[in-house]
Amino acid sequence: MAEHAGPAQHTSMATVGERGGITTFDAVVVGAGPAGSAAALELARAGHRVALVERGSFPGAKNVYGGVVYGRVLDELVPEWWEQAPVQRWVTRRQTMMMTPTQSMTVDFRTEAWGRPPYNGATAHRGEFDAWLAGKAEQAGAELLTSTVVTGLLRGVRGEIVGVRTDRPDGDLTAPVVIACDGVNSFLAKEAGMYPDGQVEHTTxxxxxxxxxxxxxxxxxxxxxxxxxxxxxxxxxxxxxxxxxxxxxxxxxxxxxxxxxxxxxxxxxxxxxxxxxxxxxxxxxxxxxxxxxxxxxxxxxxxEGGYHTMPKLTDDGILVTGDAAAMCLAAGIWLEGVNFAIGSGMYAGRAAAAALSTGDTSAAGLAGYERSLRDTFVLADHKKLARAPELLLGDRVQNRYPAMICDLLEGVFQVTNPEPKPGMRALLRRSAKKHGVRMRDLAKDAVAGLRAYG
Incomplete structure (x- = not known):
């Protein structure tokens, strides 16, 4: 079992002391988005003193979101959350649209089932949603520190993470566990040496x-x-x-x-x-x-790089969650992020609480986090759809197939009297040729799609 250094053993304590002192917690969660609030909520409910640090003036102040929250993961955190969460509308109609500058082809699905519990998804404003979830963590006992910028990590004598540096005048925050929920391109995960290089090409x-x-x-x-x-x-x-x-x-x-x-x-x-x-x-x-x-x-x-671009998720004294861990599922028919953030934050909070109860917050002591992710939708879905981002962001799917499909359907619905109607195969070949799609590439992409979504 690893023993984490007390304040006197920190390698950087002289500097920290000069800045005005140290505040000690059981855990420090950086970022009060959905992942951070879920982690802080679990830790606070387990009886631990947890700091939820947010650089904005309130949770959600700096978050941009205009999409759909798939909230069923909240069933474990906030029973009957749909009666409390500040959602805008319940999504009961979903469309996928292929477009050219002058054409469009839409698959339109709607169901009344999604308009009542258990809801499938809802539109929401992040400023409202994040503040609501962070409020749940506060009610459970988490200490929310807003307008606070985390500027780096504190390390113990063996190199383990033992807290964070901040711009607060009253000093830095020490804790046996830091949970990095600081968003895409997480500087904390990078400082900890957990992120691979070359992430720009996987970022949108x-x-x-x-x-x-x-x-x-x-x-x-x-x-x-x-x-x-x-x-x-x-x-x-x-x-x-x-x-x-x-x-x-x-x-x-x-x-x-x-x-x-x-x-x-x-x-x-x-x-x-x-x-x-x-x-x-x-x-x-x-x-x-x-x-x-x-x-x-x-x-x-x-x-949006998916499973193969995720950083190392666990190290001595630190866990990485949500967008900071590249847990955004961009798989075409599935475009999800907030649910993965909540799920990963929830499991990070539980793993941190378990490690604190045993006194072992090393990577081995925190390993329950990744086990939970693998056993649930969080990593299972990402692993299953690991090939999807590469296929979907390829040239044919992005630039050739939409025009090919729109032209094909225009040919299908075009009345050609007095000429007889052309056959479907002829229309497909004509449209594919017009847009530079070889039939063998079409077949290859169909097989790749079956593998990616199988």
Whole structure:
């Protein structure tokens, strides 16, 4: 069993002392997003003194989100959470749209089952949702420290993590366990030597506008009522840059935006707002957002590389969760992040509490974290869909297939009188040739898709 150094044994204590002292906790959680709040909630419920550190003026102040929360993971944390959580609308209609500048093909699914418990997903504003979940952690006994920037890690005499440096005038925070929930490109995980190099090519930029519209207008345009909501995901709308578009309904606004590969965006020399402007002018989207007044414009980096780009998740005195651990599932028909953040934070909190109870907060003592992740959806889903990001962000899926499919369907529905109707195989070959898709590549991608989603 590892014994963690007390304050007198820290290698950096002289410097810390000069800065005004030390505050000691059982655990320090960095970042009051969904992952951090879930971790702090579990630790506080287990009776531990936990600091939940947030650089913003309140939880959610610096978080950008305009999408769907899949909240069933909250069943374990907050019973009947749907009666308390500040959601906007319950998603009862989901669309996947293939687009060219002048065409669109949409798969549209809706169900009444998603409009009642157990709900499948909901649109939410992160400023409201994060504050609510952090409030649950506070109610359980966690100490929320806002407007506090963590500037680095503290190490003990054997190199183990024993706390964090902060910009607080009353000094740094020491604890046997630090849980890094500091978001994409986690500087804490990097400082701890847990992140591989070369993450930029696996990072996307999400850019979003919030457009105010009357609630009645949204209900009419999207064919919903009450608290029903719509989630639309799009591909083929990003000027050839790998990524996609989205449109979500809130109570009295809609969130519209794009997710763009960071490296390719830089090479293209295009501003993201230009692509959003294109999207708002598209004939399939313009009628839905007409007259909307921009009330918010925001951008956020997203880790979309998947399972093979995750950092080391556990080391002596530290655990990494949520976006900091690249736990964003970007698999086309599944676009999820908040649920993985909550799940990983919850299991990190439980593993930290178990390690504290035994006095062993080494990597071995914290190993229960990864075991829990492997045994549940958090890593199981990422591992199962590990090949999906590479397939979905490839040139054919991004740039050729949307146009090929739209042209194919235009040919299918086009009445060619007095000429006879062409056969489906002829239409497919014609459309594939027009857009530079070889039949063998189409077959190869179909097999790759079956393997990625099998």
């Amino acid at each position: 930029l999400g850019v979003k506008e919030t457009l105010a519209l009357p609630r009645e207008t949204i209900d009419e345009r999207f064919a919903v009522r009450g608290r029903e909501g719509v989630d639309i995901e799009m591909v083929g709308c990003t000027r050839g840059i790998p990524g996609g578009g989205f449109l979500y309904t809130n109570l009295d606004s809609v969130s519209i935006g794009v997710v763009l590969g960071l490296t390719e965006l830089g090479k293209a020399g295009i501003r993201p707002e230009e692509i959003i402007a294109d999207l708002k002018r598209h004939p399939a989207i313009a009628p839905l957002v007409r007259g909307g007044e921009i009330t918010e414009f925001s951008a956020h980096l997203i880790p």
